[in-house]
Amino acid sequence: MNKLILTILILTAGFVSNAQYAGYNPVADLAKFKTAFAAATQKTTSIKSDFTQEKNLSLLSEKIVSKGNFWFKKDSRVRMEYTTPFKYLMILNKDKVYVKDGAKETKVSTKSNKMFQQINKIMIDCMQGTMLDNTDFKTRVFENKSAALIELTPVTKGMKELFKSINVVVDKKDYAVLSIEMLEISGDNTIMRFTNKELNASIPDNLFDIK
Amino acid sequence: MILSSALFFILGCSPVHKQMQPSTADITLLQKFKPAFAVALYNTTVDVAGNHLSGLLLIKKMPDSSTRMVFSNEMGFSFFDFEFAADGSFKVYSIIKKMNKKSVIKTLRHNFELILMNNLDNSKAIIKTDSGQLYFIFPQNKGYNYYITNSDGTELVRMERASDKKIIVEAIMQNYINGIPDTIGISHKTFEFNIGLKRIER
Numbered sequence: 001m002n003k004l005i006l007t008i009l010i011l012t013a014g015f016v017s018n019a020q021y022a023g024y025n026p027v028a029d030l031a032k033f034k035t036a037f038a039a040a041t042q043k044t045t046s047i048k049s050d051f052t053q054e055k056n057l058s059l060l061s062e063k064i065v066s067k068g069n070f071w072f073k074k075d076s077r078v079r080m081e082y083t084t085p086f087k088y089l090m091i092l093n094k095d096k097v098y099v100k101d102g103a104k105e106t107k108v109s110t111k112s113n114k115m116f117q118q119i120n121k122i123m124i125d126c127m128q129g130t131m132l133d134n135t136d137f138k139t140r141v142f143e144n145k146s147a148a149l150i151e152l153t154p155v156t157k158g159m160k161e162l163f164k165s166i167n168v169v170v171d172k173k174d175y176a177v178l179s180i181e182m183l184e185i186s187g188d189n190t191i192m193r194f195t196n197k198e199l200n201a202s203i204p205d206n207l208f209d210i211k
Numbered sequence: 212m213i214l215s216s217a218l219f220f221i222l223g224c225s226p227v228h229k230q231m232q233p234s235t236a237d238i239t240l241l242q243k244f245k246p247a248f249a250v251a252l253y254n255t256t257v258d259v260a261g262n263h264l265s266g267l268l269l270i271k272k273m274p275d276s277s278t279r280m281v282f283s284n285e286m287g288f289s290f291f292d293f294e295f296a297a298d299g300s301f302k303v304y305s306i307i308k309k310m311n312k313k314s315v316i317k318t319l320r321h322n323f324e325l326i327l328m329n330n331l332d333n334s335k336a337i338i339k340t341d342s343g344q345l346y347f348i349f350p351q352n353k354g355y356n357y358y359i360t361n362s363d364g365t366e367l368v369r370m371e372r373a374s375d376k377k378i379i380v381e382a383i384m385q386n387y388i389n390g391i392p393d394t395i396g397i398s399h400k401t402f403e404f405n406i407g408l409k410r411i412e413r
Binding site: 119 | 265307
């Protein structure tokens with residue numbers, strides 16, 4: 001009897017470790033998904049959106065919620081402006097990063113700062129739909145009727161030290177990003193949800209200026 | 212070394228603060244400045260050796276009376292998660308590889324212990340006065356923690372961590388609201404390392 005229970009437990013554990021995501025099934029035809037995804041993101045030249053970010057500190061039973069505005073414009077330009085409960089501005093423009101926290105302004109080249117380089121690449125990949133080609137990650141794709149979940153598991157040493165995985169959920173209607181969830185090694189996670197999206201809205205270039 | 216340090220204090224001639232005189236002020240005056248962190252979030256800036264970084268520091272008092280400190284960047288990525296236990300012990304739950312150095316962890320631990328004001332042993336405290344200010348001095352394993360107030364002990368002017376010879380760190384806690392300081396500053400005197408905390412209302 002005990003052996004039976006043990007066998008069931010081991011089998012169950014096996015299922016859990018290969019767990020899929022509740023409400024999602026593996027994408028049946030990955031090649032077809034990739035083609036549709038690439039075609040849709042090809043058509044997206046800009047994204048304007050609001051976002052809500054929630055950091056969950058599991059062991060502390062605490063959440064840190066922040067909100068702001070988001071702009072993306074091809075090629076490789078992102079502006080993220082946190083407005084509440086703190087002010088923080090980050091502009092990614094090609095290989096340059098501008099950060100304003102309080103009155104302090106910092107300009108960094110992603111070539112010299114690995115962390116910003118990785119943030120830059122993940123963010124741009126998510127918006128341009130090129131995350132499936134990012135060799136820093138192993139990817140698995142799941143879907144339901146309305147959305148697809150792209151699970152990015154780090155394979156490179158640098159990324160493995162930072163993240164357990166990054167899950168990107170895209171709307172199957174237009175393949176625009178609905179949320180980006182970053183799961184840390186510690187068990188904490190941060191999820192950024194995008195709302196009030198406008199695709200291909202007119203966004204002035206100077207929003208991404210780094211002077 | 213211990214003897215010479217003790218003698219310095221007995222004679223009122225701390226090498227760091229040479230003009231201090233004994234005071235009969237009440238040690239309990241200091242108690243009200245101990246931050247009553249239930250849970251507090253701070254906008255945080257760190258300037259170290261020409262580098263600047265910012266983020267959020269969450270401080271939370273846990274049910275077991277320990278205090279947890281989690282520092283993350285604005286996008287949510289955690290740099291470190293420390294525990295300051297009620298019995299004075301310290302635990303690192305997580306820290307990024309770049310910061311995972313004994314000297315960095317030790318420095319941060321001592322900095323935060325200075326402001327948390329946990330485990331201050333009143334029986335070992337020495338109270339002195341100088342230039343209209345009260346000095347509440349707590350000998351540590353190495354060096355001393357100083358809490359410096361105005362003459363009647365109603366305002367915390369600054370805190371210091373010092374060795375026998377010099378001040379190593381100066382810190383301030385200001386604008387207490389419901390027992391929690393709105394502004395905290397930590398400034399190292401021997402190399403460029405400054406931490407600034409400004410409380411965020413949530």
